[in-house]
Amino acid sequence: MTYPRDESKCCSAVKADGARCRAYAVHGTDLCAGHLGLGLVRDPSGAGRKGSVKSAQVRAERAEIRKRGLKQRLADAAERELIDSILSAYERGIKSDDPAVAVRAADSLLNRVLGKPKETIEQVSERPDELRKLAELTVEERDALWRQLTADGLFDPDATVADVVGDPRGQFVA
Numbered sequence: 001m002t003y004p005r006d007e008s009k010c011c012s013a014v015k016a017d018g019a020r021c022r023a024y025a026v027h028g029t030d031l032c033a034g035h036l037g038l039g040l041v042r043d044p045s046g047a048g049r050k051g052s053v054k055s056a057q058v059r060a061e062r063a064e065i066r067k068r069g070l071k072q073r074l075a076d077a078a079e080r081e082l083i084d085s086i087l088s089a090y091e092r093g094i095k096s097d098d099p100a101v102a103v104r105a106a107d108s109l110l111n112r113v114l115g116k117p118k119e120t121i122e123q124v125s126e127r128p129d130e131l132r133k134l135a136e137l138t139v140e141e142r143d144a145l146w147r148q149l150t151a152d153g154l155f156d157p158d159a160t161v162a163d164v165v166g167d168p169r170g171q172f173v174a
């Protein structure tokens with residue numbers, strides 16, 4: 001059973017095919033929601049654009065996740081395959097005859113293990129007098145100190161990098 005439409009309540013717009021719109025008019029108007037341009041139909045191609053922007057974002061996020069996954073796999077591979085080479089590079093540096101090279105290598109390794117100092121200024125203000133004096137030593141004085149420490153057995157010059165990595169503070173015996 002069909003109910004006859006109340007034509008007076010129908011949309012007055014005429015569609016592209018020449019037929020009158022059969023949708024009910026929005027109360028108080030003589031057009032239906034579609035012909036008033038309400039809701040999704042207001043801008044169907046805009047809705048499509050929003051949809052494609054959204055899916056572009058989703059694609060970019062997925063690509064980023066894949067990229068992070070690749071980076072992580074590369075990092076894992078480097079750690080697995082190259083760790084010995086990396087450690088031996090540090091070890092060669094630390095045991096270098098050139099004190100400047102040794103200090104740089106040790107510093108670099110300790111930064112890796114302990115994290116870089118946050119702020120140089122902060123570090124200076126927190127540094128005890130003994131360490132400040134140590135930092136102010138000339139290369140020759142430091143070299144002499146190094147020889148003294150190793151001669152006295154306070155610092156093991158044959159310590160491996162693994163020893164340093166295992167317990168970096170263990171290297172600095174008071």
Ligand SMILES: [Zn+2]
Binds near residue numbers: 011012023032035
């Ligand atoms: Zn209509």
